């Protein structure tokens with residue numbers, strides 16, 4: 001995806017330059033409600049470190065950062081009350097993945113049956 005953009009919207013939220021509707025924060029992750037929710041529950045979880053996407057995070061992050069981040073994702077899903085009857089986690093990556101914000105993030109969606117994962121184009 002190229003060099004990390006130091007002014008992307010999510011790093012500005014991390015820096016406190018712009019507000020977010022925060023749900024959870026710890027040493028490794030920040031979670032907040034998506035500004036354009038696609039489901040009754042739509043939370044974004046982002047790592048504290050500067051990583052552009054899934055590949056960058058999986059390649060450069062330390063084992064501690066990766067463990068801490070994914071433990072936070074699991075905890076947040078539980079705290080949102082989504083473990084039962086289930087939810088969807090989405091990681092859009094790059095152009096074909098439809099990633100709009102170049103700071104790695106996991107979408108957690110739930111609160112209703114979400115239907116098929118992808119709709120086949122007509």
Ligand code: AMP
Pocket residue numbers: 009020032033034035036037044091092098099100101102
């Ligand atoms: P993606 O397409 O995977 O990069 O998703 C980016 C997501 O960020 C979209 O669902 C947007 O609605 C969401 N988003 C963009 N700006 C903000 C913001 N300031 N606060 C919360 N969510 C945002």
